[in-house]
Amino acid sequence: MRARQWPVISESRVVDTSYGSTFVRISGPAAAPPLVLLSGAGATSLMWIPNIEALSERYKTYAVDNIYDYGRSVYTRTLKGSDDFVKWLDELFSLLELGDAINLMGMSYGGWIVSQYALRFPHRLDKIVLLAPAGMILSLRLMFMIRLMLAMLPYRYFTRSFMYWLFKDLANRNDVARMLLREAADDTFMASRCFKIKRFVMPTVLTDRELQNIKVPALYLVGENEKIYSARKAVERFQKVAPWIQTGLIPKAGHALHVEQPEMVNSLVCEFLRG
Secondary structure, three states: OOOHHHOEEEEEEEEEEOEEEEEEEOOOOOOOOEEEEEEOOOOOOOHHHOOHHOOOOOOOOEEOOOOOOOOEEEEEOOOOOOHHHHHHHHHHHEEEEEOOOOOEEEEEEHHHHHHHHHHHHHHEEEEEEOOOOOOOOOOHHHHHHHHHHHHHOOOHHHHHHHHHHHHHHHHHHHHHHHHHHHHHHHHHHHHHHHHHOOOOOOOOOOHHHHHHHHOEEEEEEEEOOOOOHHHHHHHHHHHHHHOOOOEEOOOOOOOOOOHHOOHHHHHHHHHHOOO
């Protein structure tokens, strides 16, 4: 039912990689430059519904269901660390025949994967966009980790409590936003009960040297009310260690900045990609 809300014409492909079958939702003009979208942990390609229409105007978008998360991708090999995610992603790009001028954007956990890929395969990338990447720039706050662990308990209450805390800006917007958040929380709880439990690969914080080794043109966006770490400290670290990476604080937004401020995020991303 959620797939019916996808606002543009799309096609679906299942790509068989050595790590398993990967589901990809493809939209946009056939001859346009490629833009690959990686979702956050516990989400699927459908998380891009508020953004896909704007992004697909000038780009051929590939919204991916993470091979090691909820969704329609099915893994056949255990992913033990960042190397596995990078190898899976590079193999996927080759099988999709995307060439070596790929735009790559990731949200939260997907943003961390983007950073790992940019360190290993910069020659395949044109530009990258990091939306509140988990880990990568700063360690995750203790309160976030505690609430996340509680959300893993088999009780709907804890899942809802975690998501209402994490996405507080969305919950405070209006009744429609709260209804959407409640639906998302229920979807997440149901998925946690239906999908096989797997070992979670923790996102790692890049060292100063690693951060400086990201030479691909990059844009980092974060909500000013981010919960997983301090948004301002994250921006300060980018400006101190890798000032060539563009940064932006999104007002009146938290971790779900792409939903809480979709027009602003879409505009900034498209402007950056057009360069």
